[in-house]
Amino acid sequence: MKEENKRKMDKFNKKKLKLLSREKCRDEETQNLSSDYPLNNMNHSETEDPLNDMNHCETEIGATVVTKDTLGFEAETRRFFSSLKGSVSENTLKAIEDMNFETMTEIQAKSIPKLLEGHELRGTAKTGSGKTLAFLIPVIEMIVRSNFKPSNGINIIVATPGRLLDHLQNTKYFVYKNVRCLVMDEADKILDVGFEEELRQIIRLLPKNRQTMLFSATKSDKMNEIAKLAFRSKFVEIDVDCDKEQATTDGLTQIYAVCPMEKRFLVLYTFLKKNRNKKMMVFFSTCMAVKFYNELFNFVDIPVKSLHGRQKQTKRSTTFFEFINAEKGILLCTDVAARGLDIPDVDWIVQYDPPDDPKDYIHRVGRTARAGNKGNALLFLSENEIGFTLYLKKKKVNVDPMEINWSKVANIQAQLEKLVTTNPYLMSSAKEAFKAYVRSYNSHSSRDIFDISKLDLNKVGKCFGLPVPPYVDLGTISVKSRDNRKRKSYGPVNAKQLKAKRFKKGF
Ligand SMILES: Nc1ncnc2c1ncn2[C@@H]1O[C@H](COP(=O)(O)OP(=O)(O)OP(=O)(O)O)[C@@H](O)[C@H]1O
Numbered sequence: 001m002k003e004e005n006k007r008k009m010d011k012f013n014k015k016k017l018k019l020l021s022r023e024k025c026r027d028e029e030t031q032n033l034s035s036d037y038p039l040n041n042m043n044h045s046e047t048e049d050p051l052n053d054m055n056h057c058e059t060e061i062g063a064t065v066v067t068k069d070t071l072g073f074e075a076e077t078r079r080f081f082s083s084l085k086g087s088v089s090e091n092t093l094k095a096i097e098d099m100n101f102e103t104m105t106e107i108q109a110k111s112i113p114k115l116l117e118g119h120e121l122r123g124t125a126k127t128g129s130g131k132t133l134a135f136l137i138p139v140i141e142m143i144v145r146s147n148f149k150p151s152n153g154i155n156i157i158v159a160t161p162g163r164l165l166d167h168l169q170n171t172k173y174f175v176y177k178n179v180r181c182l183v184m185d186e187a188d189k190i191l192d193v194g195f196e197e198e199l200r201q202i203i204r205l206l207p208k209n210r211q212t213m214l215f216s217a218t219k220s221d222k223m224n225e226i227a228k229l230a231f232r233s234k235f236v237e238i239d240v241d242c243d244k245e246q247a248t249t250d251g252l253t254q255i256y257a258v259c260p261m262e263k264r265f266l267v268l269y270t271f272l273k274k275n276r277n278k279k280m281m282v283f284f285s286t287c288m289a290v291k292f293y294n295e296l297f298n299f300v301d302i303p304v305k306s307l308h309g310r311q312k313q314t315k316r317s318t319t320f321f322e323f324i325n326a327e328k329g330i331l332l333c334t335d336v337a338a339r340g341l342d343i344p345d346v347d348w349i350v351q352y353d354p355p356d357d358p359k360d361y362i363h364r365v366g367r368t369a370r371a372g373n374k375g376n377a378l379l380f381l382s383e384n385e386i387g388f389t390l391y392l393k394k395k396k397v398n399v400d401p402m403e404i405n406w407s408k409v410a411n412i413q414a415q416l417e418k419l420v421t422t423n424p425y426l427m428s429s430a431k432e433a434f435k436a437y438v439r440s441y442n443s444h445s446s447r448d449i450f451d452i453s454k455l456d457l458n459k460v461g462k463c464f465g466l467p468v469p470p471y472v473d474l475g476t477i478s479v480k481s482r483d484n485r486k487r488k489s490y491g492p493v494n495a496k497q498l499k500a501k502r503f504k505k506g507f
Helices: 002-021 090-098 106-116 131-145 161-170 187-192 196-205 221-230 261-274 287-299 313-325 358-365 388-394 413-422 424-442 457-463 474-484 495-505
Strands: 121-124 181-185 211-216 236-239 252-258 279-283 305-307 329-333 348-351 375-381 400-404
Touching: 090 131, 106 121, 106 131, 106 236, 121 131, 131 181, 131 211, 161 196, 181 187, 181 196, 181 221, 187 196, 187 211, 187 221, 187 358, 196 221, 211 221, 261 279, 261 375, 261 413, 261 457, 287 305, 287 329, 287 413, 287 424, 305 313, 313 329, 348 358, 358 375, 358 388, 413 424, 424 457, 424 474
Parallel strands: 121 211, 121 236, 181 211, 252 375, 252 400, 279 329, 279 348, 305 329, 348 375
Antiparallel strands: none
Protein backbone atom coordinates (compact mmCIF):
# COMPACT_ATOMS: atom_id res chain seq x y z
CA MET A 1 0.00 0.00 0.00
CA LYS A 2 2.84 2.30 0.98
CA GLU A 3 4.59 1.52 -2.28
CA GLU A 4 1.43 2.36 -4.19
CA ASN A 5 1.09 5.68 -2.36
CA LYS A 6 4.73 6.47 -3.03
CA ARG A 7 4.26 5.68 -6.72
CA LYS A 8 1.19 7.92 -6.89
CA MET A 9 2.99 10.71 -5.07
CA ASP A 10 6.02 10.46 -7.39
CA LYS A 11 3.72 10.60 -10.37
CA PHE A 12 1.92 13.59 -8.91
CA ASN A 13 5.15 15.44 -8.10
CA LYS A 14 6.41 14.86 -11.61
CA LYS A 15 3.20 16.36 -12.93
CA LYS A 16 3.49 19.28 -10.58
CA LEU A 17 7.03 19.95 -11.70
CA LYS A 18 5.80 20.03 -15.25
CA LEU A 19 3.11 22.47 -14.27
CA LEU A 20 5.61 24.74 -12.56
CA SER A 21 8.15 24.77 -15.33
CA ARG A 22 5.63 24.57 -18.15
CA GLU A 23 8.04 22.47 -20.08
CA LYS A 24 7.39 22.80 -23.74
CA CYS A 25 8.79 19.64 -25.17
CA ARG A 26 6.34 17.22 -26.64
CA ASP A 27 6.07 13.58 -25.85
CA GLU A 28 8.53 11.67 -28.01
CA GLU A 29 5.99 8.97 -28.41
CA THR A 30 3.38 11.20 -29.95
CA GLN A 31 5.84 13.06 -32.16
CA ASN A 32 7.51 10.03 -33.64
CA LEU A 33 4.68 7.64 -33.97
CA SER A 34 5.92 4.18 -34.55
CA SER A 35 6.25 3.03 -38.12
CA ASP A 36 3.40 0.59 -37.97
CA TYR A 37 1.04 3.33 -36.89
CA PRO A 38 -1.95 3.96 -39.16
CA LEU A 39 -1.48 7.71 -38.87
CA ASN A 40 1.78 9.59 -39.34
CA ASN A 41 3.48 12.90 -40.26
CA MET A 42 2.56 14.72 -37.11
CA ASN A 43 3.61 18.36 -36.77
CA HIS A 44 3.48 20.45 -33.65
CA SER A 45 3.89 24.06 -32.73
CA GLU A 46 5.34 25.79 -29.68
CA THR A 47 3.52 28.50 -27.86
CA GLU A 48 4.57 31.00 -25.27
CA ASP A 49 4.53 30.50 -21.52
CA PRO A 50 1.00 31.37 -20.45
CA LEU A 51 2.09 32.42 -17.01
CA ASN A 52 4.51 35.16 -17.98
CA ASP A 53 2.05 37.76 -19.07
CA MET A 54 -0.04 39.26 -16.31
CA ASN A 55 -1.87 41.83 -18.42
CA HIS A 56 -5.50 41.62 -19.38
CA CYS A 57 -7.66 42.47 -22.34
CA GLU A 58 -10.01 45.35 -22.75
CA THR A 59 -13.54 44.45 -21.79
CA GLU A 60 -16.52 45.24 -23.99
CA ILE A 61 -19.03 45.67 -21.23
CA GLY A 62 -17.61 48.15 -18.80
CA ALA A 63 -15.85 45.82 -16.40
CA THR A 64 -12.83 46.80 -14.38
CA VAL A 65 -9.85 45.57 -16.30
CA VAL A 66 -7.37 43.86 -14.04
CA THR A 67 -3.74 44.48 -14.83
CA LYS A 68 -0.55 43.56 -13.04
CA ASP A 69 -0.68 46.91 -11.21
CA THR A 70 -4.29 46.75 -10.06
CA LEU A 71 -3.75 43.22 -8.82
CA GLY A 72 -1.12 44.78 -6.63
CA PHE A 73 1.30 41.89 -6.51
CA GLU A 74 4.09 40.42 -8.51
CA ALA A 75 3.06 37.29 -10.28
CA GLU A 76 5.89 35.18 -9.00
CA THR A 77 5.42 36.06 -5.33
CA ARG A 78 1.64 35.76 -5.18
CA ARG A 79 1.27 32.52 -7.10
CA PHE A 80 1.83 30.32 -4.06
CA PHE A 81 -1.26 29.25 -2.16
CA SER A 82 0.68 30.02 1.00
CA SER A 83 0.43 33.71 0.03
CA LEU A 84 -3.28 33.45 0.86
CA LYS A 85 -2.37 32.94 4.53
CA GLY A 86 -4.34 35.42 6.56
CA SER A 87 -7.01 35.90 3.92
CA VAL A 88 -8.28 32.32 3.88
CA SER A 89 -8.86 30.02 6.85
CA GLU A 90 -6.25 27.58 8.10
CA ASN A 91 -8.55 24.66 7.27
CA THR A 92 -8.81 25.73 3.65
CA LEU A 93 -5.04 26.09 3.38
CA LYS A 94 -4.62 22.69 4.98
CA ALA A 95 -7.06 21.13 2.49
CA ILE A 96 -5.11 22.68 -0.41
CA GLU A 97 -1.89 21.37 1.07
CA ASP A 98 -3.44 17.93 1.44
CA MET A 99 -4.16 17.98 -2.29
CA ASN A 100 -0.46 18.74 -2.80
CA PHE A 101 -1.20 21.99 -4.59
CA GLU A 102 1.47 24.62 -3.96
CA THR A 103 1.23 27.00 -6.87
CA MET A 104 -1.89 28.70 -8.08
CA THR A 105 -2.72 28.50 -11.74
CA GLU A 106 -3.03 31.82 -13.54
CA ILE A 107 -6.81 32.06 -13.31
CA GLN A 108 -6.60 31.20 -9.61
CA ALA A 109 -3.85 33.72 -8.91
CA LYS A 110 -5.82 36.47 -10.59
CA SER A 111 -9.33 35.59 -9.42
CA ILE A 112 -9.05 34.35 -5.84
CA PRO A 113 -7.71 37.58 -4.27
CA LYS A 114 -10.32 39.69 -6.08
CA LEU A 115 -13.14 37.37 -5.09
CA LEU A 116 -11.96 37.28 -1.49
CA GLU A 117 -12.17 41.08 -1.49
CA GLY A 118 -15.83 40.72 -2.45
CA HIS A 119 -15.62 41.79 -6.09
CA GLU A 120 -17.92 40.35 -8.68
CA LEU A 121 -15.98 38.64 -11.40
CA ARG A 122 -16.12 37.11 -14.83
CA GLY A 123 -13.30 34.67 -15.48
CA THR A 124 -12.32 33.01 -18.73
CA ALA A 125 -9.50 30.48 -18.90
CA LYS A 126 -8.71 27.41 -20.96
CA THR A 127 -10.04 23.96 -20.17
CA GLY A 128 -8.25 22.21 -17.32
CA SER A 129 -6.75 25.45 -15.98
CA GLY A 130 -8.22 25.13 -12.48
CA LYS A 131 -11.30 27.34 -12.68
CA THR A 132 -13.17 25.19 -10.16
CA LEU A 133 -10.84 26.07 -7.28
CA ALA A 134 -10.75 29.68 -8.49
CA PHE A 135 -14.35 30.08 -7.42
CA LEU A 136 -14.58 27.32 -4.83
CA ILE A 137 -11.95 28.71 -2.44
CA PRO A 138 -13.71 32.11 -2.19
CA VAL A 139 -17.09 30.40 -1.84
CA ILE A 140 -15.81 28.19 1.00
CA GLU A 141 -14.27 31.24 2.65
CA MET A 142 -17.55 33.08 2.44
CA ILE A 143 -19.20 30.19 4.31
CA VAL A 144 -16.41 30.06 6.89
CA ARG A 145 -16.57 33.82 7.46
CA SER A 146 -20.31 33.71 8.00
CA ASN A 147 -19.86 31.16 10.81
CA PHE A 148 -22.17 28.79 9.02
CA LYS A 149 -23.15 25.72 11.01
CA PRO A 150 -24.58 22.54 9.48
CA SER A 151 -27.68 23.06 11.63
CA ASN A 152 -28.36 26.27 9.68
CA GLY A 153 -29.40 24.14 6.70
CA ILE A 154 -27.91 23.81 3.25
CA ASN A 155 -24.93 25.99 2.39
CA ILE A 156 -24.07 25.14 -1.22
CA ILE A 157 -26.50 24.07 -3.92
CA VAL A 158 -25.23 22.72 -7.21
CA ALA A 159 -27.95 22.78 -9.84
CA THR A 160 -28.83 23.16 -13.47
CA PRO A 161 -30.73 26.40 -14.22
CA GLY A 162 -34.04 24.66 -14.91
CA ARG A 163 -34.04 22.68 -11.68
CA LEU A 164 -32.89 25.67 -9.62
CA LEU A 165 -35.62 27.91 -11.02
CA ASP A 166 -38.18 25.21 -10.35
CA HIS A 167 -37.13 25.11 -6.70
CA LEU A 168 -37.05 28.89 -6.42
CA GLN A 169 -40.58 29.14 -7.77
CA ASN A 170 -42.29 26.02 -6.51
CA THR A 171 -40.57 24.40 -3.53
CA LYS A 172 -42.13 25.20 -0.20
CA TYR A 173 -39.60 26.23 2.46
CA PHE A 174 -36.90 26.75 -0.17
CA VAL A 175 -35.63 29.87 1.56
CA TYR A 176 -33.39 31.90 -0.68
CA LYS A 177 -33.58 35.38 0.77
CA ASN A 178 -30.16 34.86 2.40
CA VAL A 179 -28.36 33.71 -0.74
CA ARG A 180 -25.01 35.45 -0.73
CA CYS A 181 -23.37 34.17 -3.85
CA LEU A 182 -24.27 32.94 -7.33
CA VAL A 183 -21.67 31.07 -9.38
CA MET A 184 -22.34 30.33 -13.03
CA ASP A 185 -19.85 27.76 -14.28
CA GLU A 186 -19.77 26.84 -17.99
CA ALA A 187 -21.77 30.03 -18.42
CA ASP A 188 -21.62 30.05 -22.21
CA LYS A 189 -23.00 26.53 -22.45
CA ILE A 190 -25.89 27.39 -20.14
CA LEU A 191 -26.86 30.08 -22.63
CA ASP A 192 -26.11 27.96 -25.69
CA VAL A 193 -28.50 25.22 -24.73
CA GLY A 194 -31.32 27.70 -24.30
CA PHE A 195 -31.40 28.38 -20.55
CA GLU A 196 -31.28 32.13 -21.11
CA GLU A 197 -34.79 32.82 -19.85
CA GLU A 198 -34.33 30.59 -16.78
CA LEU A 199 -31.10 32.38 -15.99
CA ARG A 200 -32.75 35.79 -16.31
CA GLN A 201 -35.49 34.73 -13.90
CA ILE A 202 -33.02 33.23 -11.42
CA ILE A 203 -30.99 36.43 -11.47
CA ARG A 204 -34.15 38.50 -10.91
CA LEU A 205 -35.35 36.33 -8.02
CA LEU A 206 -32.11 36.11 -6.03
CA PRO A 207 -31.25 38.87 -3.52
CA LYS A 208 -29.49 41.85 -5.10
CA ASN A 209 -26.76 42.10 -2.50
CA ARG A 210 -25.13 38.84 -3.52
CA GLN A 211 -21.70 38.28 -5.05
CA THR A 212 -21.85 36.90 -8.59
CA MET A 213 -19.15 34.90 -10.36
CA LEU A 214 -19.26 33.79 -13.94
CA PHE A 215 -16.72 31.28 -15.27
CA SER A 216 -16.16 29.54 -18.57
CA ALA A 217 -13.45 28.29 -20.92
CA THR A 218 -15.08 29.77 -24.00
CA LYS A 219 -17.20 32.85 -24.53
CA SER A 220 -20.35 33.60 -26.45
CA ASP A 221 -21.93 36.96 -27.32
CA LYS A 222 -24.92 36.25 -25.14
CA MET A 223 -22.64 36.14 -22.12
CA ASN A 224 -22.28 39.91 -22.32
CA GLU A 225 -26.03 40.33 -21.95
CA ILE A 226 -26.21 37.97 -19.01
CA ALA A 227 -23.21 39.69 -17.45
CA LYS A 228 -25.00 43.05 -17.69
CA LEU A 229 -28.00 41.54 -15.97
CA ALA A 230 -26.18 39.48 -13.38
CA PHE A 231 -23.49 41.84 -12.17
CA ARG A 232 -23.76 45.02 -10.19
CA SER A 233 -22.41 48.09 -11.99
CA LYS A 234 -18.74 47.17 -11.67
CA PHE A 235 -17.16 43.80 -11.93
CA VAL A 236 -13.72 42.43 -12.57
CA GLU A 237 -13.04 40.82 -15.90
CA ILE A 238 -10.25 38.28 -16.11
CA ASP A 239 -9.50 36.62 -19.39
CA VAL A 240 -6.19 34.87 -19.11
CA ASP A 241 -6.22 33.60 -22.67
CA CYS A 242 -7.40 36.53 -24.74
CA ASP A 243 -3.96 37.36 -26.06
CA LYS A 244 -2.87 33.77 -26.58
CA GLU A 245 -2.33 32.41 -30.04
CA GLN A 246 -4.04 29.12 -29.27
CA ALA A 247 -7.43 28.61 -27.67
CA THR A 248 -6.38 25.14 -26.54
CA THR A 249 -3.75 24.23 -23.99
CA ASP A 250 -0.02 24.15 -24.78
CA GLY A 251 0.37 20.47 -23.96
CA LEU A 252 -2.13 19.40 -26.58
CA THR A 253 -1.10 17.98 -29.96
CA GLN A 254 -3.96 18.20 -32.43
CA ILE A 255 -4.34 16.43 -35.72
CA TYR A 256 -7.07 15.73 -38.20
CA ALA A 257 -7.37 12.86 -40.63
CA VAL A 258 -9.28 13.21 -43.88
CA CYS A 259 -11.01 9.93 -44.39
CA PRO A 260 -13.59 8.79 -46.96
CA MET A 261 -16.93 8.34 -45.23
CA GLU A 262 -17.17 4.61 -45.98
CA LYS A 263 -13.72 3.96 -44.47
CA ARG A 264 -14.14 5.84 -41.21
CA PHE A 265 -15.02 2.81 -39.14
CA LEU A 266 -12.07 0.83 -40.49
CA VAL A 267 -9.67 3.60 -39.49
CA LEU A 268 -11.26 3.93 -36.06
CA TYR A 269 -11.11 0.17 -35.54
CA THR A 270 -7.42 0.08 -36.48
CA PHE A 271 -6.63 3.10 -34.31
CA LEU A 272 -8.38 1.72 -31.24
CA LYS A 273 -6.82 -1.70 -31.68
CA LYS A 274 -3.33 -0.19 -31.89
CA ASN A 275 -3.96 2.01 -28.87
CA ARG A 276 -5.79 -0.39 -26.61
CA ASN A 277 -3.19 0.25 -23.90
CA LYS A 278 -3.90 3.97 -23.86
CA LYS A 279 -6.64 5.93 -22.13
CA MET A 280 -8.93 7.37 -24.78
CA MET A 281 -12.26 9.09 -25.21
CA VAL A 282 -14.06 8.74 -28.53
CA PHE A 283 -16.78 11.28 -29.29
CA PHE A 284 -19.87 10.54 -31.39
CA SER A 285 -22.70 12.86 -32.34
CA THR A 286 -25.55 10.68 -31.07
CA CYS A 287 -26.44 8.38 -28.18
CA MET A 288 -27.51 5.69 -30.63
CA ALA A 289 -24.08 5.64 -32.29
CA VAL A 290 -22.39 5.29 -28.90
CA LYS A 291 -24.77 2.44 -28.05
CA PHE A 292 -24.17 0.63 -31.35
CA TYR A 293 -20.38 0.97 -31.38
CA ASN A 294 -20.25 -0.03 -27.73
CA GLU A 295 -22.05 -3.27 -28.59
CA LEU A 296 -19.98 -3.80 -31.70
CA PHE A 297 -16.53 -3.21 -30.20
CA ASN A 298 -17.24 -5.33 -27.15
CA PHE A 299 -18.57 -8.04 -29.48
CA VAL A 300 -15.31 -8.11 -31.43
CA ASP A 301 -13.22 -8.17 -28.26
CA ILE A 302 -12.12 -4.58 -28.13
CA PRO A 303 -13.32 -3.70 -24.62
CA VAL A 304 -14.92 -0.26 -24.46
CA LYS A 305 -17.20 1.60 -22.06
CA SER A 306 -19.96 3.99 -23.00
CA LEU A 307 -21.35 7.24 -21.63
CA HIS A 308 -24.33 9.03 -23.11
CA GLY A 309 -27.45 10.95 -22.17
CA ARG A 310 -29.89 8.08 -22.58
CA GLN A 311 -28.30 6.06 -19.80
CA LYS A 312 -29.65 6.12 -16.27
CA GLN A 313 -27.74 8.42 -13.94
CA THR A 314 -26.47 5.50 -11.83
CA LYS A 315 -25.01 3.78 -14.91
CA ARG A 316 -23.41 7.04 -16.03
CA SER A 317 -21.87 7.64 -12.61
CA THR A 318 -20.50 4.09 -12.36
CA THR A 319 -18.92 4.28 -15.81
CA PHE A 320 -17.52 7.73 -15.12
CA PHE A 321 -15.82 6.71 -11.87
CA GLU A 322 -14.54 3.46 -13.40
CA PHE A 323 -12.95 5.45 -16.21
CA ILE A 324 -11.51 7.99 -13.78
CA ASN A 325 -9.76 5.20 -11.89
CA ALA A 326 -8.64 3.25 -14.96
CA GLU A 327 -5.04 3.54 -16.13
CA LYS A 328 -6.08 2.64 -19.68
CA GLY A 329 -9.29 2.06 -21.54
CA ILE A 330 -11.62 3.37 -24.20
CA LEU A 331 -14.68 5.45 -23.41
CA LEU A 332 -17.20 6.00 -26.20
CA CYS A 333 -19.28 9.06 -25.45
CA THR A 334 -21.46 11.90 -26.65
CA ASP A 335 -21.03 15.55 -25.73
CA VAL A 336 -22.48 14.72 -22.33
CA ALA A 337 -18.81 14.10 -21.48
CA ALA A 338 -17.44 17.12 -23.34
CA ARG A 339 -17.48 19.71 -20.58
CA GLY A 340 -16.39 20.03 -17.00
CA LEU A 341 -15.40 16.39 -16.45
CA ASP A 342 -11.99 16.14 -14.84
CA ILE A 343 -10.64 12.73 -15.82
CA PRO A 344 -6.95 12.16 -15.11
CA ASP A 345 -4.37 11.04 -17.66
CA VAL A 346 -6.46 10.80 -20.82
CA ASP A 347 -3.98 10.22 -23.69
CA TRP A 348 -6.23 10.68 -26.71
CA ILE A 349 -9.42 12.49 -27.57
CA VAL A 350 -10.80 11.04 -30.79
CA GLN A 351 -13.62 12.91 -32.51
CA TYR A 352 -15.08 10.28 -34.79
CA ASP A 353 -18.05 12.53 -35.48
CA PRO A 354 -16.97 16.16 -35.74
CA PRO A 355 -18.45 18.48 -33.12
CA ASP A 356 -21.28 20.92 -33.70
CA ASP A 357 -19.01 23.97 -33.60
CA PRO A 358 -15.46 25.04 -32.69
CA LYS A 359 -16.46 25.74 -29.09
CA ASP A 360 -17.60 22.15 -28.62
CA TYR A 361 -14.34 21.05 -30.22
CA ILE A 362 -12.37 23.06 -27.63
CA HIS A 363 -14.29 21.53 -24.73
CA ARG A 364 -14.01 17.99 -26.08
CA VAL A 365 -10.24 18.18 -26.50
CA GLY A 366 -10.09 19.87 -23.10
CA ARG A 367 -10.66 16.47 -21.49
CA THR A 368 -6.96 15.78 -22.09
CA ALA A 369 -3.82 17.86 -21.48
CA ARG A 370 -5.28 19.20 -18.25
CA ALA A 371 -3.42 20.95 -15.44
CA GLY A 372 -0.19 21.31 -17.42
CA ASN A 373 -0.14 17.74 -18.71
CA LYS A 374 0.17 16.61 -22.30
CA GLY A 375 -2.37 14.97 -24.56
CA ASN A 376 -3.40 14.28 -28.13
CA ALA A 377 -6.49 14.91 -30.16
CA LEU A 378 -7.57 13.35 -33.44
CA LEU A 379 -10.44 14.70 -35.51
CA PHE A 380 -12.02 12.66 -38.32
CA LEU A 381 -13.23 14.65 -41.31
CA SER A 382 -14.51 13.55 -44.68
CA GLU A 383 -13.33 15.38 -47.80
CA ASN A 384 -16.46 17.56 -47.84
CA GLU A 385 -15.85 18.61 -44.27
CA ILE A 386 -12.27 19.89 -44.45
CA GLY A 387 -13.58 23.47 -44.33
CA PHE A 388 -14.30 22.91 -40.64
CA THR A 389 -10.59 23.36 -39.96
CA LEU A 390 -10.94 26.98 -41.15
CA TYR A 391 -13.67 27.60 -38.57
CA LEU A 392 -11.34 26.10 -36.00
CA LYS A 393 -8.55 28.38 -37.15
CA LYS A 394 -10.83 31.40 -36.78
CA LYS A 395 -11.30 30.40 -33.16
CA LYS A 396 -7.53 30.08 -32.65
CA VAL A 397 -7.44 26.31 -32.90
CA ASN A 398 -4.74 25.00 -35.19
CA VAL A 399 -4.99 21.39 -36.20
CA ASP A 400 -2.37 19.65 -38.32
CA PRO A 401 -3.27 17.34 -41.17
CA MET A 402 -2.41 13.72 -40.78
CA GLU A 403 -2.00 11.23 -43.56
CA ILE A 404 -3.60 7.86 -43.14
CA ASN A 405 -1.31 4.97 -43.87
CA TRP A 406 -3.83 2.85 -45.75
CA SER A 407 -1.61 -0.21 -45.86
CA LYS A 408 -1.97 -0.41 -42.06
CA VAL A 409 -5.73 -0.01 -41.97
CA ALA A 410 -7.54 -3.30 -41.29
CA ASN A 411 -9.72 -4.27 -44.21
CA ILE A 412 -12.57 -5.85 -42.30
CA GLN A 413 -15.55 -4.34 -44.11
CA ALA A 414 -16.84 -7.71 -45.33
CA GLN A 415 -16.62 -9.22 -41.82
CA LEU A 416 -18.30 -6.17 -40.35
CA GLU A 417 -21.25 -6.40 -42.73
CA LYS A 418 -21.55 -10.14 -42.20
CA LEU A 419 -21.55 -9.70 -38.44
CA VAL A 420 -24.17 -6.97 -38.49
CA THR A 421 -26.48 -8.61 -41.02
CA THR A 422 -26.46 -11.97 -39.26
CA ASN A 423 -26.98 -10.62 -35.76
CA PRO A 424 -30.53 -9.22 -35.37
CA TYR A 425 -29.63 -7.32 -32.24
CA LEU A 426 -26.66 -5.57 -33.85
CA MET A 427 -28.66 -5.03 -37.03
CA SER A 428 -31.44 -3.22 -35.24
CA SER A 429 -28.95 -1.17 -33.26
CA ALA A 430 -26.99 -0.30 -36.42
CA LYS A 431 -30.15 0.90 -38.19
CA GLU A 432 -31.12 3.14 -35.28
CA ALA A 433 -27.59 4.51 -35.09
CA PHE A 434 -27.55 5.16 -38.83
CA LYS A 435 -30.85 7.06 -38.69
CA ALA A 436 -29.75 9.08 -35.70
CA TYR A 437 -26.48 9.97 -37.45
CA VAL A 438 -28.27 11.22 -40.56
CA ARG A 439 -30.74 13.28 -38.52
CA SER A 440 -27.94 14.75 -36.47
CA TYR A 441 -26.02 15.61 -39.64
CA ASN A 442 -29.13 17.29 -40.98
CA SER A 443 -29.30 19.56 -37.96
CA HIS A 444 -25.62 20.45 -37.79
CA SER A 445 -24.81 24.06 -36.88
CA SER A 446 -22.13 24.48 -39.51
CA ARG A 447 -24.48 23.35 -42.23
CA ASP A 448 -22.61 24.94 -45.10
CA ILE A 449 -19.86 22.41 -44.35
CA PHE A 450 -21.84 19.52 -42.97
CA ASP A 451 -24.23 19.59 -45.89
CA ILE A 452 -26.60 16.67 -45.93
CA SER A 453 -27.20 16.98 -49.65
CA LYS A 454 -23.55 15.99 -50.11
CA LEU A 455 -23.81 13.00 -47.82
CA ASP A 456 -23.73 9.65 -49.62
CA LEU A 457 -26.05 7.56 -47.48
CA ASN A 458 -24.79 4.27 -48.93
CA LYS A 459 -21.30 5.18 -47.79
CA VAL A 460 -22.56 6.25 -44.38
CA GLY A 461 -24.30 2.88 -44.09
CA LYS A 462 -20.95 1.13 -44.56
CA CYS A 463 -19.64 2.63 -41.29
CA PHE A 464 -22.50 0.91 -39.50
CA GLY A 465 -21.96 -2.38 -41.33
CA LEU A 466 -25.15 -1.88 -43.33
CA PRO A 467 -24.91 -3.00 -46.97
CA VAL A 468 -28.29 -1.34 -47.61
CA PRO A 469 -29.05 1.74 -45.53
CA PRO A 470 -32.56 2.09 -44.11
CA TYR A 471 -34.93 4.89 -45.09
CA VAL A 472 -34.73 8.03 -42.94
CA ASP A 473 -37.60 10.48 -42.94
CA LEU A 474 -35.95 13.85 -42.47
CA GLY A 475 -38.91 16.05 -43.38
CA THR A 476 -40.58 16.34 -40.00
CA ILE A 477 -37.57 15.41 -37.91
CA SER A 478 -35.39 18.18 -39.22
CA VAL A 479 -38.03 20.74 -38.24
CA LYS A 480 -38.32 19.29 -34.76
CA SER A 481 -34.60 19.17 -34.19
CA ARG A 482 -34.24 22.72 -35.39
CA ASP A 483 -36.72 23.83 -32.78
CA ASN A 484 -34.86 22.01 -30.06
CA ARG A 485 -31.33 23.04 -30.79
CA LYS A 486 -29.59 26.28 -31.32
CA ARG A 487 -28.77 26.76 -34.96
CA LYS A 488 -26.06 28.91 -36.37
CA SER A 489 -25.03 29.65 -39.89
CA TYR A 490 -21.39 30.41 -40.48
CA GLY A 491 -21.48 30.53 -44.24
CA PRO A 492 -23.24 32.45 -46.98
CA VAL A 493 -26.42 30.40 -46.72
CA ASN A 494 -28.55 31.35 -43.76
CA ALA A 495 -30.61 28.85 -41.82
CA LYS A 496 -33.96 30.02 -43.18
CA GLN A 497 -32.85 29.79 -46.80
CA LEU A 498 -31.44 26.35 -46.16
CA LYS A 499 -34.62 25.18 -44.49
CA ALA A 500 -36.66 26.31 -47.49
CA LYS A 501 -34.21 24.65 -49.83
CA ARG A 502 -34.34 21.39 -47.90
CA PHE A 503 -38.11 21.32 -47.87
CA LYS A 504 -38.17 21.78 -51.63
CA LYS A 505 -35.76 18.90 -51.92
CA GLY A 506 -38.03 16.80 -49.74
CA PHE A 507 -35.67 16.31 -46.78
N1 LIG B 1 -3.14 24.95 -8.42
C1 LIG B 1 -3.21 23.73 -8.94
N2 LIG B 1 -2.10 22.97 -9.03
C2 LIG B 1 -2.17 21.71 -9.58
N3 LIG B 1 -3.30 21.16 -10.04
C3 LIG B 1 -4.43 21.89 -9.96
C4 LIG B 1 -4.45 23.20 -9.41
N4 LIG B 1 -5.71 23.67 -9.47
C5 LIG B 1 -6.46 22.70 -10.03
N5 LIG B 1 -5.69 21.64 -10.32
C6 LIG B 1 -6.13 20.38 -10.96
O1 LIG B 1 -6.28 20.66 -12.35
C7 LIG B 1 -7.32 19.89 -12.91
C8 LIG B 1 -8.25 20.79 -13.71
O2 LIG B 1 -8.94 21.67 -12.86
P1 LIG B 1 -10.45 22.09 -13.13
O3 LIG B 1 -11.30 20.90 -13.33
O4 LIG B 1 -10.84 23.06 -12.08
O5 LIG B 1 -10.27 22.85 -14.54
P2 LIG B 1 -11.31 23.77 -15.32
O6 LIG B 1 -10.57 24.99 -15.71
O7 LIG B 1 -12.56 23.93 -14.52
O8 LIG B 1 -11.57 22.87 -16.61
P3 LIG B 1 -12.88 22.79 -17.56
O9 LIG B 1 -13.02 24.12 -18.21
O10 LIG B 1 -12.51 21.71 -18.53
O11 LIG B 1 -14.03 22.42 -16.68
C9 LIG B 1 -8.00 19.19 -11.75
O12 LIG B 1 -7.54 17.85 -11.71
C10 LIG B 1 -7.52 19.94 -10.53
O13 LIG B 1 -7.48 19.11 -9.39
